[in-house]
Amino acid sequence: MTQNRYSRFVRSVTSGVCGAAIVLICTPAFAVSLHDEIADLLANHKRLSAARADVSEAVESTAVAEGAWNPEVSITASQGYESQTNGADRDDSSLPPRELALSVTRTLWDFGLTDSNIDRAELSEQQSRQTLDSTRQQLVLEGVQAYLEVLRTHKLVQFARESVKNIKHQAELEDSRVQRGAGASTDVLQAKRQLAGAESRLTQALGAFKLANNRYRAVFGHDSGSQEEMSAPMTPFLDVPETLESAIQNALETNPELLASATQADIARADISITESEEFYPAIDMSLEHTLQEDFAGTAGRDIETLVKVELTYDFNLGMTAINTLRASEHATVAANSRYGDERNLVEEQVRNAWDRLDTARNNAAHLTNQADIAAEFLELARKERQLGERSLIDVLSGETALINANSEATSAQTDVALAVYSLLAAMGHLELDLLQ
Numbered sequence: 001m002t003q004n005r006y007s008r009f010v011r012s013v014t015s016g017v018c019g020a021a022i023v024l025i026c027t028p029a030f031a032v033s034l035h036d037e038i039a040d041l042l043a044n045h046k047r048l049s050a051a052r053a054d055v056s057e058a059v060e061s062t063a064v065a066e067g068a069w070n071p072e073v074s075i076t077a078s079q080g081y082e083s084q085t086n087g088a089d090r091d092d093s094s095l096p097p098r099e100l101a102l103s104v105t106r107t108l109w110d111f112g113l114t115d116s117n118i119d120r121a122e123l124s125e126q127q128s129r130q131t132l133d134s135t136r137q138q139l140v141l142e143g144v145q146a147y148l149e150v151l152r153t154h155k156l157v158q159f160a161r162e163s164v165k166n167i168k169h170q171a172e173l174e175d176s177r178v179q180r181g182a183g184a185s186t187d188v189l190q191a192k193r194q195l196a197g198a199e200s201r202l203t204q205a206l207g208a209f210k211l212a213n214n215r216y217r218a219v220f221g222h223d224s225g226s227q228e229e230m231s232a233p234m235t236p237f238l239d240v241p242e243t244l245e246s247a248i249q250n251a252l253e254t255n256p257e258l259l260a261s262a263t264q265a266d267i268a269r270a271d272i273s274i275t276e277s278e279e280f281y282p283a284i285d286m287s288l289e290h291t292l293q294e295d296f297a298g299t300a301g302r303d304i305e306t307l308v309k310v311e312l313t314y315d316f317n318l319g320m321t322a323i324n325t326l327r328a329s330e331h332a333t334v335a336a337n338s339r340y341g342d343e344r345n346l347v348e349e350q351v352r353n354a355w356d357r358l359d360t361a362r363n364n365a366a367h368l369t370n371q372a373d374i375a376a377e378f379l380e381l382a383r384k385e386r387q388l389g390e391r392s393l394i395d396v397l398s399g400e401t402a403l404i405n406a407n408s409e410a411t412s413a414q415t416d417v418a419l420a421v422y423s424l425l426a427a428m429g430h431l432e433l434d435l436l437q
Helices: 003-025 034-044 046-069 113-179 185-220 244-254 256-280 321-387 393-428
Strands: 072-079 082-084 093-095 098-109 283-296 299-313
Touching: 034 046, 034 113, 034 185, 046 098, 046 113, 093 299, 113 185, 113 256, 113 393, 185 393, 244 256, 244 321, 244 393, 256 321, 321 393
Parallel strands: none
Antiparallel strands: 072 098, 082 093, 098 283, 283 299
């Protein structure tokens, strides 16, 4: 390989690494940005549509619970035919009886039952909104992961193809030298061995790229299209807390799954109040009844009746099932509190794992970038020594392959850093669409 060809090769690989870093760090104005893809995903994904429908259902259920304090109106109208056969002291009758009854009933007091039902409905509505928030952030994370994996695997395929192309060219040159009697057959075999390894890496990269595209299609509902038109946003490092303790505290306060679990514990406590009011206390209602009857009960003529009353109703099972119902509610509360405690531990673990993955990814990216720099320096020196006859062509070829592999690993490590940041923000409950601008 000539001096100019080596120089062009080094510049080509270096510019490829820089291009990969720019894709992962900057926000160029391409047609298919991550922000636009996620925005479309949040607008149309069925999982999110279902969560929104759950919120709407909970809102209507709250309105139903609040409506229990409103009066209830009952209207009954009837018309028929009635024939009565009476004794000797009364004449038989055949009349078409008609009746119109109107009643208005309102609960005066039920010892907290209605209020507890309202509280429970409001808590269920709150929980549905928290679940909606959790679903939205999970979809954002899945979208980010799918998008960046396509970009990562696409770049790895490019590096692998460059490696195969370069080694194949070198193998052909060395084989040509052997045919002229100026080269060594062992060098040809070494080049072919490296070519086989490079082709294997290309096959693996293409397989990974296909899997990444399958995941992309599953998340977004369509193929990724042209990777050259895809662009990732700047990684939001400024939104990452300075300390692990701050990240954990943020997660305990804002993680939507944890908040939904806490709300479930509140719902269980509300169920205890509902059970106590429903099973151990009466209900006091006030009602107004107005009845108009004509030719009714065998009596000709019209009869009008108006009744206002206060009524106390108390139902109690003699098998003492009220106590069993209350105990069941108490046990459900204990279970909900335990699940909340377990969820807190899981959320803390998620934050710690995400924090450690980010720390590892940063360090690994720095080491791999340094490795790529060293590989580039080695290749440059090996190229000069080759011109002086102090190195074999295989040494130079190995250096070129090592540089391509090092750049490939460094590019992949940069993606790991970005994914770790987004995973940490998701664990904290801070992964929103505007972070992808």
